Amino acid sequence: MKTIRKSVFETNSSSTHSISIDDSGANYTSITPDRDGNIVLKGGQFGWEIGDFNDPLTKANYCAVDQLSDEDNIKMLKNVLMEQTGAKRIVFDFSEDYKHTNWSYIDHQSVGTSNNAFKSEETLRDFIFSKDSVLHTDNDNH
Amino acid sequence: MQFPITYKNGNYLVVIQEDGTKIRTSVDSCFIPRYPESIDLKITNWCDMNCPMCHEKSGKDGKHANLEEIASLTRNLPEGIEFAIGGGDPLSHPDIVEFICFLDSRGIIPNVTINSNHLSRYKNVIDNLIKHDKIKGIGVSYDIAIPLEAYWAANTYQNVVIHLILGIHTTKDLKEIFDNVSHAKVLILGYKKIGRGKDFYSPEVAKNILGWYYRIHEFFGYKSKVIAFDNLSIEQLNLKRFFNEKNWNGFYQGNDGQFTFYVDLVKREYAISSTSGVSYSIEQDNTFESMFQNIRRKI
Numbered sequence: 001m002k003t004i005r006k007s008v009f010e011t012n013s014s015s016t017h018s019i020s021i022d023d024s025g026a027n028y029t030s031i032t033p034d035r036d037g038n039i040v041l042k043g044g045q046f047g048w049e050i051g052d053f054n055d056p057l058t059k060a061n062y063c064a065v066d067q068l069s070d071e072d073n074i075k076m077l078k079n080v081l082m083e084q085t086g087a088k089r090i091v092f093d094f095s096e097d098y099k100h101t102n103w104s105y106i107d108h109q110s111v112g113t114s115n116n117a118f119k120s121e122e123t124l125r126d127f128i129f130s131k132d133s134v135l136h137t138d139n140d141n142h
Numbered sequence: 143m144q145f146p147i148t149y150k151n152g153n154y155l156v157v158i159q160e161d162g163t164k165i166r167t168s169v170d171s172c173f174i175p176r177y178p179e180s181i182d183l184k185i186t187n188w189c190d191m192n193c194p195m196c197h198e199k200s201g202k203d204g205k206h207a208n209l210e211e212i213a214s215l216t217r218n219l220p221e222g223i224e225f226a227i228g229g230g231d232p233l234s235h236p237d238i239v240e241f242i243c244f245l246d247s248r249g250i251i252p253n254v255t256i257n258s259n260h261l262s263r264y265k266n267v268i269d270n271l272i273k274h275d276k277i278k279g280i281g282v283s284y285d286i287a288i289p290l291e292a293y294w295a296a297n298t299y300q301n302v303v304i305h306l307i308l309g310i311h312t313t314k315d316l317k318e319i320f321d322n323v324s325h326a327k328v329l330i331l332g333y334k335k336i337g338r339g340k341d342f343y344s345p346e347v348a349k350n351i352l353g354w355y356y357r358i359h360e361f362f363g364y365k366s367k368v369i370a371f372d373n374l375s376i377e378q379l380n381l382k383r384f385f386n387e388k389n390w391n392g393f394y395q396g397n398d399g400q401f402t403f404y405v406d407l408v409k410r411e412y413a414i415s416s417t418s419g420v421s422y423s424i425e426q427d428n429t430f431e432s433m434f435q436n437i438r439r440k441i
Contacts, residue, residue: 001154001168005395007368008327009162009279010180010224010402011253011303018395019381020370021362025393026384030359037352084383086355 028129031056033087043094043104046137053135059128062135064092065104066114073118080124110137143246143275147222152176158222158251162279162301178434179401180224182416185209185241187408189231191257195310197337197417200230207407209241217429221249226281228255230408233264239271246276255281255305258288261295272299281305281329286315290322297324303370308378309333309347313357320367327367330354332374334417355379373398374417399441403434414441 006020019025033039041064053059060081067073078090094102106113117127127133145160152175154168166173187204189196225245232238232254245252254277256264261282271277280295280302296302304319306328319326333351335343358379361369371381382390395401399414406412406421412433413421422436 001166001171001173003166003173003392003395005162005164005393006370007161007163008303008329008370009251009253009301010226011255011279011281012182012226012305012329012331012372018371018373018376019393020368020395021393025389026359026362027386027389028384029362030356030384032360033356037356086352086380 027131028084028125029056029131030085030129031060031081031087033085037086037088038091039081039085039087039089040091040093042102043092045104046106046110048107049137051137053137054131054133056128059133059135061094061104062106063114063117063124063128065094066106066111067118068092068096070118076118076121076124080121080128083121084125084129143249143251143278147249147251149220149222151179151220156222158224173396173401175401175438176435177219177223177431178403180226181430181434182226182228182402182404184228184230184404184406184408184416185232185238186230186235188234189229189257191231191259193257193338195307195333195339195342197334197339198230199337204230205408206235206237209235209237209407212241212244215428215430216245216248216250218431219248219250219429222251224251224253224279226253226255226279228281231256231260233260233267239267242271242276251279252277253279253281255283257283258285258293258304261288261292265294268295279303284311284315284319286311290318293323296326300325301327303327303329305329305331307331307333308351308354308375309343310350312350313354313361316361317364320361320365327370329370329372330358330375330379331372332376332378334374336417351378359384373415397441399437403437405430405433412437 008020031039041061043065044061046062063077067077081087081090094100094104096105117124147158149156153170154166154173156179157165186206187198187200188206189200189204190202192201233256242252278301282295282302283305296304302325304326306316308330316328319328333339333347404413404416410424411421412424414437
């Protein structure tokens with residue numbers, strides 16, 4: 001068994017240094033809500049491009065676009081986002097209608113690829129907020 | 143004081159390195175300490191700052207503690223135990239230098255926390271104590287009214303920790319410190335709704351704490367700076383949401399009273415922490431070891 005306090009002496013005159021970390025410490029990150037406590041998801045266009053996305057906002061947007069028609073999964077997504085970030089509301093500001101400012105879609109061959117993340121709130125949290133979790137987009141032309 | 147310092151504490155080993163890094167190891171599945179790893183030690187209630195949120199209610203009518211008993215209180219403590227010496231304004235105590243020198247001679251690591259407004263007043267004292275290797279950690283309570291250039295100690299010495307309080311300071315202050323103070327390490331303290339902090343609490347304070355909740359993740363790994371949290375801020379920021387179980391178990395240093403406790407030498411009382419509400423009188427034959435064992439029985 002082992003615990004580590006990183007790089008500080010105990011200077012606190014009212015209670016203890018209970019967590020001390022440097023850049024290697026935290027496993028999960030967050031999304032910063034706006035001043036009113038909202039997280040606004042603007043969707044995105046996840047087409048044929050090859051890319052890796054590690055930031056939680058892109059991963060959350062991907063999930064939102066991919067699961068838009070599944071009411072239960074959208075509810076789960078909102079719960080997970082609010083739980084991790086402290087946000088009061090999750091606002092969906094995108095549409096599958098190409099006339100919308102934030103027209104969003106996922107390439108038809110990739111629709112449903114986020115299903116595995118929605119097995120539970122814990123797996124969804126891992127997918128969106130874990131520093132080790134990466135959204136990889138690709139196409140089948142190679 | 144020669145680092146690293148290693149001592150046996152009950153069923154485990156503690157190693158403390160020159161920069162304050164502390165490593166506990168045991169072959170057992172839990173740590174059972176015999177001695178406190180650190181003691182939060184209040185030696186005075188005198189202070190001329192009159193801060194509106196001060197949970198200690200320190201002021202100019204505050205008394206200094208009698209420090210004559212320190213030799214008997216520290217009996218049996220192994221080398222490497224840390225004292226977080228605070229107040230009030232601990233450097234205002236007339237016996238502070240002798241006190242620190244005694245602790246150092248016993249192999250106890252003296253750390254001191256002062257208000258940033260007092261940095262210039264005590265520059266010579268602090269410089270001398272560090273120059274002669276008598277103190278290690280220096281906590282500096284942040285005040286936005288003090289320009290960052292005045293935090294000379296944090297620009298000069300490695301072991302200065304700037305203390306910020308949720309609800310009082312902001313994440314903007316944290317960024318300013320990390321951007322402008324070369325050796326900055328920061329400790330985030332929870333907001334204490336006791337003492338003057340009870341009356342000072344307001345919707346503005348709550349909103350400020352929420353702002354920290356939203357943004358704190360932006361500072362993990364920021365410019366490779368070290369950031370630490372006390373138990374109250376861990377609770378108020380729900381810090382556990384950022385860790386998996388393995389890392390949490392590796393970094394979390396324990397609940398108040400598990401490895402540490404609080405001693406108020408002014409009132410001659412001790413407690414699990416300064417905010418616990420229940421305290422015990424220091425008896426004639428008490429040592430810090432016996433007080434800690436009593437605290438362990440209470441938790």
